[in-house]
Amino acid sequence: MQRSTWRTWSGTVGCAPAQLVRPTGEDEIVQAVRAAAGSGLTVRAAGTGHSFNRLATTPGVLLDLTSYSGVVAVDRAAGEVTVRAGTPIGVLCRELDRQGLALENIGTLAEQTVAGALSTGNHGTGLAHPPLSGQVTRVRLVTADGVARDVGPGDDPDLWGSVRTALGTLGVLTTVTLRCVPAFNLRLRLHSEPLDALLERFTHWAGQSEHPSLNWLPWTDRVSVRSIDRTDEPATPRAPLRRYASTLDEVRCGITGQAGRVGGAGTVPWLTSRVGGLWPDSPYIDTSHRVFTFPQPVRFLAMEHALPLARTADALRALRPVLRRLGAYSPYSVLVRVSAGDDLPLSLAHGRDTGYVNVTVPRTAGQIEILRAAEHVLREYEARPHWGKAHTATAEVLAPRYPRWKDFQRIRTLLDPAGVFSNEYADKVLGPVPATARDRAPAGAAQ
Ligand SMILES: Cc1cc2nc3c(=O)[nH]c(=O)nc-3n(C[C@H](O)[C@H](O)[C@H](O)COP(=O)(O)OP(=O)(O)OC[C@H]3O[C@@H](n4cnc5c(N)ncnc54)[C@H](O)[C@@H]3O)c2cc1C
Secondary structure, three states: OOOOOEEOOOOOOEEOOOEEEOOOOHHHHHHHHHHHHHOOOOEEEEOOOOOOOOOOOOOOEEEEHHHOOOEEEEEOOOOEEEEEOOOEHHHHHHHHHHOOEEOOOOOOOOOOEHHHHHHOOOOOOEOOOOOHHHHEEEEEEEOOOOOEEEEOOOOOHHHHHHHOOOOOOOOEEEEEEEEOEEOOEEEEEEEEEEHHHHHHOHHHHHOOOOEEEEEEOOOOOEEEEEEEEEEOOOOOOOHHHHOHHHHHHHHHHHHHHHHHHHHOOOHHHHHHHHHOOOOOOOOEEEEHHHHHOOOOOOOOEEEEEEEEHHHHHHHHHHHHHHHHHHOOOOOOOEEEEEEOOEOOOOOOOEOOOEEEEEEEEOOOHHHHHHHHHHHHHHHHHOOEEOOOOOOOOOHHHHHHHOOOHHHHHHHHHHHOOOOOOOOHHHHHHHOOOOHHHHOOOOOOOOO
């Protein structure tokens, strides 16, 4: 019998699990974990597959959580919302909006699941805001013994810190409770300025807007600066349509990337200059989640590294000649964002205010070289690769970059001594689980 296959959103990674299970209730998750553990199979949970690496793949049992979705409860008095793990962030935000509530800060993607985003250290931008895990007040997860447990701030601090960024290795999250705030509007402003001038005042710039980001086409000397800030003013007319400017920009990247392959790299700047100005870049105001996120239909590959904020400008300066040499006329801009630090053992922002440098390339094979070269440069700046994006770092490289690495490993050994929630990729980036796990005989192999 042919096995079901599962692929990531980017389509570059997939697997043929021994069993593909789509639970619709926590009891089914418990059953699946117990059955797998009993028969010596490993288990991985998956959301919408928006990670770019092999993190969610398995030759054992794949629990696709996308059918386990929806809001469980809103506690207005506590300012909290509890959702099923497979709920897309956009679905949650729309439901909150209907109730006059919102999440404080989110990334750019509405489609990914709450649990998938949390598990890989997902972040938006803003120096007053840590990654998404900072908004989480409780989680419930099914551990390797098949028991569903609630974990919150009153528990062992190592456990509470670890379960909020765990790469799916501590168990299957079933519900996540997040802090929510009264719904609010955001004003988005765009302007362009010379890259060098902005890098000179990078840390100051990072604090000037509540949610700042910049996009830089590496073959140009100017950056496009996005500033997003709270406002009490009402939404501007036709505001919901304005978010599609970013979508159109992504489509433009896809088209110019293809044109560059056919017509030569030199066609990319030509097309960019013509197609780039089709939509207005005047400020607009809309409800928060529609400003934070935008539809992203064009599939690509991305790597993102988290650096100490104070070293981010130097890293971008070092990246410039490398990207110009290799990615001459890349249609995709380098995206730079920031966040507050936190204290989670595997958080990308652990212990420091953080600058995130994201490099995107088309999915064509030769482009991987650009990501490798960028990774090589950023490595010199105490960089931590985004857990959900493309990178080549192994546990040996990563462990010294996370001061609480051992705290996480202690919790992992405690909750999953036999490596039920392991896969080859998790072993590569976190190190192998204790020897007993090595005796497991997974059926088949991830592709
Ligand atoms: C277009 C696009 C835009 C993006 N934008 C951002 C951004 O703005 N900011 C940012 O930080 N990142 C961003 N990312 C990266 C993205 O946030 C992560 O890759 C995230 O993990 C995707 O969530 P998912 O639901 O697709 O999870 P998957 O890719 O399916 O899984 C990721 C990990 O989560 C684990 N997991 C999933 N569900 C569970 C569960 N129920 N219990 C335990 N573990 C689980 C999996 O085992 C795996 O280890 C973006 C990615 C894309 C493709």
